[in-house]
Amino acid sequence: MSQNIESVCIIDDDSMYISLLSKIIKLKQLSETIIVFNNGREAMNFFQESITTSSIPGVPQVIFLDLxxxxMDGWEFLNEFSKIKHQFDEKINLYVVSSSIDERDIKRVKSIAWVSNYLVKPITIDNLERLLK
Incomplete structure (x- = not known):
């Protein structure tokens, strides 16, 4: 099976979750590249720099964002990213992935039109394959 997505970005501070998700993506050959950031600030710096610097590799097609x-938490990242997302030529599918099952969080995320979906951790292998194909 060949890669379906060139690049995936994981923005999360849980090293166990990052490791598990990365291993599944590699094992199932769902993406060629996995970019990891441990907080929203690191990720935002990358995305802002990629707008102004041609030496930064292409932006990922998929982002998995923890809240x-x-x-910088996921809410702050969403707020800041909304200000620059229009500057990317490529479509970016952003999924909020959280252990929160609080209906307020889910409704708040789903009210953001450009967010692809809200997913509850852990993501199953089947769901991951479906999202990245």
């Missing part, structure tokens, strides 16, 4: 992280 609860230190430094």
């Amino acid at each position: 609860n992280m230190p430094i």
